Amino acid sequence: MDVSQYLEIFLDETREHLQNLNTEILNLEQDPENEDTINEIFRAAHSLKGMAGTMGYKRMQALTHHMENVFSEVRNGTIKIKSHMIDILFQCLDALEEYTANIQENSDEGTNDNEALTKLLNDCLKTEEEETAAEAAVEETKQTEAPASSSEDKWNDIPLDDTQKHVLSEAIKQGRKVYGITVKVQESCILKAARAFLVFKAVEELGEIAISAPSAQDIEDEKFDLEFSIIVITDSTLEEVLGDIRSVSEIEGACGAEMTEFGGTQDQASQAKEEAPEEPKNVPAKEVPSEKAPAAAAAPAAAQGGAKHEKKAGGKAVGNRTVRVDIEKLDVLMNLVSELIIAKNSLVSAASQTGESNAAVDSQIEYLENVTTNLHESVMKVRMVPIESVVNKFPRMIRDLTKKLNKQMELHMSGEETELDRTVVDEIGDPLMHLLRNSADHGLESAEVRKERGKPEVGSIFLDAYQDGNNVIIEVKDDGNGIDVEKVKAKAIERGTITPDQALNMSDKEVIDLLFLPSFSTAKEVTDVSGRGVGLDVVKSKIEMLGGEVEVKTKLGEGSTWTIRLPLTLAIIQALMVEVGGEKYAISLNSVTTLENIAPSEVKLVQSEEVIHLRGSVIPLVRLNEVLDIESTRKEGENMIVAIVKKGDKLAGLVVDKLMGQQEIVIKSLGKFIGKSRLISGATILGDGEVALILDANVLI
Amino acid sequence: MEELKNNSGTIQYIVIRVGEEQYGIDIKYVDNIIHMCSITRVPKVAPYVKGVINVRGEVIPVMNIRTKMGLPEAEYTKNSRIVIIKSEQQGFVGLIVDAVKEVVTLEVDGIEKMSYDRNGKDMFVTGVGKHQGGLISLLDLNEVLAE
Secondary structure (H helix, E strand, C coil): CHHHHHHHHHHHHHHHHHHHHHHHHHHHHHHHHHHHHHHHHHHHHHHHHHHHHHHHHHHHHHHHHHHHHHHHHHHHHHCCCCCCHHHHHHHHHHHHHHHHHHHHHHHHCCCCCCCCHHHHHHHHHHHHHHHHEEEHHHHHHHHHHHHHHHHHHHHHHHHCCHHHHHHHHHHHHHEEEEEEEEEEECCCCCHHHHHHHHHHHHHHHEEEEEECCCCCHHHHCCCCCEEEEEEEECCCHHHHHHHHHCCCCCEEEEEECCCECCCCCCCCCCHHHCCEEECCCCHHHHHHHHHEEEHHHHHHHHHHHHHHCCCCCCCCCCCCCCCCCHHHHHHHHHHHHHHHHHHHHHHHHHHHCCCCHHHHHHHHHHHHHHHHHHHHHHHHHCCCCCHHHHHHCCCHHHHHHHHHHCCCCEEEEEEECEEHHHHHHHHHHHHHHHHHHHHHHCCCCCCCHHHCCEEEEEEEEEEEEECCCCCCCCHHHEECCCCCCHHHHHHHHHCCCCCCCHHHHHCCHHHHHHHHHCCCCCCCCCCCCCCCHHHHHHHHHHHHCCCCCCEEECCCEEEEEEEEEECCCEEEEEEEEEEEECCCCCCCCCCEEEEECHHHHHHHECCEEEEECCCCCEEEEEHHHHCCCCCCCCCCCEEEEEEEEEECEEEEEEEEEEEEEEEEEECCCCCCCCCCCCCEEEEEEEECEEEEEEHHHHHHH | HHHHHHHEEEEEEEEECCCCEEEEEEEHHHEEEEECCEEEEECCCCCCEEEEEEEEEEEEEEEEEHCCCCCCCCCCCCCCCCEEEEEECCEEEEEECCEEEEEEEEEEHEEEEECCCCCCCCEEEEHHHEEEEEEEECCCHHHCCCC
């Protein structure tokens, strides 16, 4: 069977499951008894096994199989999680990641059998098995009873809620027949889900499937063992239905009976009436300890799945409500929206040029504007993903660092649900990882030093994300040593980055900014965690490439906070349009705080720089016409129009000739030929087809 | 072998006029030729970069080939054109030329290689071709577009 077309999906989903496993195993380390966590791990391992098996990756399948075994026992309570098991499990995850990486590179899992790991996993089982031998023996005896009742009439175990019961009895009232059927798939069957699907299809031709256990979704995901049960409403006879089911290949058998009362068949009415209604959920649960590990895989999942989905009356195959879309398709969509906004801007400007205002045209244009703005927002939202997918790998990283650096530390995260443009999320992982490693390695002190300083021995690193207007802020904070400004200075002088004279005149902030220069590392020893000098400069350039900025605040002895500020979207922004010397420029509305009308007499000179006093703060003035090399059209003595812009907590006043209003603009690159002009961050096409340049206010502050 | 040579033996050039001289641009690098349009000045760039224009919704930088060659600037006339070049290194770039005359097909064998000194406008020329008695200097676009 050709599975190559599923490779992408396989890789995507495998990564999701691995991430999930990572998170859950970390949780397990904190709370080894948590049943939800254990179940979640079990399910993830089981899905991985199924997927790897379907794709023909035998080694991956084998390893996940052994992991699943261990968890099956854990779940049955026969063994308990110990700390060395957590380490083994993490090693397994690493091995699985290696398989995945191999598969991605050359569609082959590689030849590493990871026998050592398998053995370790089996050892976990063995030692515990011996301890609990007596217990197991009891379980064994139970086992003999349970399957006897289960394989024949499993449909009786399907838990029914009131709506479903109502649906079934209504059907009977209408003279239709209700059958409970249990289908068994051959053990050799590779694509169980596909066979189950064929069975569903065959049955649906004759009637409708009211309920299935496991749920249709779980069956589709192959979350069942060799059997599944369905309740069918049909006009055909039981033999017809069973015959059609048996005609599907690789189906070992199907048995069923008519149901006249929900919860039980006629034959077994007496027994069913007692058991089924009261404790339908207990029946599958009881089987769990009785069957052996891998075989039991599906039953509990089925019980869970059934319980979860039982409220959905009808129980028809519920399709997943999400769609995976190639990011390139979204890029195309975004470009089209950009074009639409340019076209809309052209229309607005064309309509205003005709001179006479037409109320009908105006109101339609307003409507169009509304639609394009909403469309833009919607497309933007589609491209937004929670940063969760990136930050989820950090707890594991910090755990590993704890051992590697021999420092006690804890990572506290908040705001994982904060959303950012997909392209930004893809790129932000490395810079964040670097900052975290930096905090762990350079920031936090060793336990002894922390104790001396009266800090808790376990260091804390915080990763907080939140939205702030049109920006997303991500903060990496530690309660460690902070940045030693003097040390940085000494290092900079030693490296010849600055002269000792310069060092004397530098503010602390300027010194700290030196850290962002290429090849600057203050760690005394180079470790493989951080401190190879390829670091903060890369972090900075990456974040600037994404249109963001990074700042650091630090207090010696108390810790540092790195603040990353990222724009929500990259392609379309709200801009303030201004005129300088007859030329049109756009300034991102994000950075503009207020617009002021300033008389020339209010301009003062401080250190031969022009400044104005505004509501208690002194703000430097930037005459844009001088920066842009053009004659101002403002006459001498006239009041100045000043746009106050901010960057972090710094302000500046940009003097412009004329304000043209606010406009939604599409950012276009100036092209490689002009290169990255510091002053101009891009260009945009105006409604009349002319090009206006976008000023990067951050450079002017 | 003979046939191969014949197939690749000719190159088509777009002939432009700059001042009194005519130059050829290999047609495979030419994306489009447009009339003069309004150019948005970009501050703080090299003097030969005249700014950016909007071509079918894309922002494209334009340069004046006269300035680049060290010739005095001339008024744009109704014959002035912008030749949009697609270069692998620089992306799209517009060249302002005094006029676009015609497309010619030149035999590779008939092109004389130039050994130029690296000053003056000759440095932008890779060779000289003959066409109907006139001489066409063939432009080295990499040099023209280089900073």
